[in-house]
Amino acid sequence: MNFGGVDFDTYLKNYPDSEGYYGKYGGAYISKELYDAMKEITEAYFTICKSSKFISELRKIRREFQGRPTPISYLERLSGTIGNVQIYVKREDLNHTGAHKLNHCMGEALLAKYMGKKKVIAETGAGQHGVALATAAAYFGLECDIYMGAVDIKKQAPNVARMKILGANVIEVTEGLQTLKEAVDAAFLAYSKEYKDAIYCIGSVVGPHPFPMMVRDFQSVVGIEAREQFLSMTGELPDAVVACVGGGSNAMGMFSGFLNDPVDIYGIEPLGRGATLGDHAASLQYGSEGIMHGFNSIMLKDENGDPAPVYSVASGLDYPSSGPEHAFLHDLGRVKYDAIGDEETIDAFFTLSRLEGIIPAIESSHAVAYAIKLAKEMSHGSILVCLSGRGDKDMDYIIENYGIR
Numbered sequence: 001m002n003f004g005g006v007d008f009d010t011y012l013k014n015y016p017d018s019e020g021y022y023g024k025y026g027g028a029y030i031s032k033e034l035y036d037a038m039k040e041i042t043e044a045y046f047t048i049c050k051s052s053k054f055i056s057e058l059r060k061i062r063r064e065f066q067g068r069p070t071p072i073s074y075l076e077r078l079s080g081t082i083g084n085v086q087i088y089v090k091r092e093d094l095n096h097t098g099a100h101k102l103n104h105c106m107g108e109a110l111l112a113k114y115m116g117k118k119k120v121i122a123e124t125g126a127g128q129h130g131v132a133l134a135t136a137a138a139y140f141g142l143e144c145d146i147y148m149g150a151v152d153i154k155k156q157a158p159n160v161a162r163m164k165i166l167g168a169n170v171i172e173v174t175e176g177l178q179t180l181k182e183a184v185d186a187a188f189l190a191y192s193k194e195y196k197d198a199i200y201c202i203g204s205v206v207g208p209h210p211f212p213m214m215v216r217d218f219q220s221v222v223g224i225e226a227r228e229q230f231l232s233m234t235g236e237l238p239d240a241v242v243a244c245v246g247g248g249s250n251a252m253g254m255f256s257g258f259l260n261d262p263v264d265i266y267g268i269e270p271l272g273r274g275a276t277l278g279d280h281a282a283s284l285q286y287g288s289e290g291i292m293h294g295f296n297s298i299m300l301k302d303e304n305g306d307p308a309p310v311y312s313v314a315s316g317l318d319y320p321s322s323g324p325e326h327a328f329l330h331d332l333g334r335v336k337y338d339a340i341g342d343e344e345t346i347d348a349f350f351t352l353s354r355l356e357g358i359i360p361a362i363e364s365s366h367a368v369a370y371a372i373k374l375a376k377e378m379s380h381g382s383i384l385v386c387l388s389g390r391g392d393k394d395m396d397y398i399i400e401n402y403g404i405r
């Protein structure tokens with residue numbers, strides 16, 4: 001299949017190029033020291049992760065520890081209330097720790113073990129990535145340093161407790177606004193000093209090369225499983241595939257299975273309170289080209305060209321940019337990006353819970369809300385949604401701020 005001059009038969013092999021570019025997006029805009037460290041990871045990735053020993057060990061872990069393959073569920077009652085469109089969900093909420101993030105954390109930590117590293121380092125905002133990485137570190141017997149802004153530590157007490165129970169060191173960052181951006185800077189700084197013994201583990205398809213590629217490849221298990229399962233359940237491919245996009249890892253994992261198929265693909269960003277800068281985090285909708293956190297992509301900027309403040313009810317989606325591959329697929333027109341606001345998201349959270357007995361993560365509820373909207377516009381056909389995680393973590397916040405609907 002050809003799209004915007006790109007041949008999708010060979011897409012996953014040809015993108016990114018050897019410098020980590022997807023068209024003009026991606027790359028590695030970092031200090032010489034970090035560049036050398038990234039090069040070491042890239043080389044290790046291409047030798048170790050492509051070896052049959054690594055692949056079979058990761059497969060065994062996915063099966064026996066993570067609980068993969070996760071199923072696809074047909075949403076009979078939800079579909080029935082809308083009309084003639086059949087809606088299905090890929091159940092990443094049933095992956096161990098309750099979301100897709102463990103897919104790439106287990107891959108990254110297994111790579112760390114093969115490279116002989118003793119420690120994994122990362123930042124976390126809401127704490128979801130920190131918990132997934134702390135889980136992987138405990139499994140492999142690696143030390144784990146998680147950098148977290150002081151403000152986030154106060155807000156995310158349960159996840160801080162989880163990380164500590166799992167044996168991770170949660171390191172409080174007190175610079176600047178004391179949230180995710182400062183935590184990223186602190187984690188990178190620590191890594192540049194410790195990279196002989198440690199490896200940095202990013203939380204999405206973002207950051208300098210090779211992370212967007214590595215995380216996509218580890219997450220591609222979602223799309224590969226889903227395509228096979230959907231075909232065997234229905235005998236056909238879905239007409240549309242939908243996933244929410246923060247940094248974009250669950251979406252890239254899901255999409256990578258369907259890029260070369262005659263399937264409409266939708267990436268859904270958070271529109272928060274509305275289209276005013278500062279009220280949303282829909283970077284691909286409203287942003288422009290720029291470099292942050294070591295990569296070139298489409299981002300939301302303030303008047304000085306710095307990353308703009310962003311907002312979403314979903315703390316896993318409030319990032320002022322998206323992975324470089326999403327920027328590329330956006331420009332090519334292969335994936336259609338749209339945005340869903342807080343209100344529709346909260347409605348979808350309750351709708352899925354009430355009609356199907358599945359409490360979705362507030363992030364995933366954005367994709368569910370879009371699928372409901374899309375199903376109302378389509379006269380027939382099928383939609384497959386990536387249900388990236390479960391919503392237990394969001395229940396208290398939603399009841400406190402929105403009540404029971």
Ligand SMILES: *Cc1c(COP(=O)(O)O)cnc(C)c1O
Nearest residue numbers: 204246247248249250316363389
């Ligand atoms: C972190 C998170 C996301 C957003 O991350 P992506 O890299 O965009 O996938 C989405 N859903 C859940 C449940 C998350 O925890």
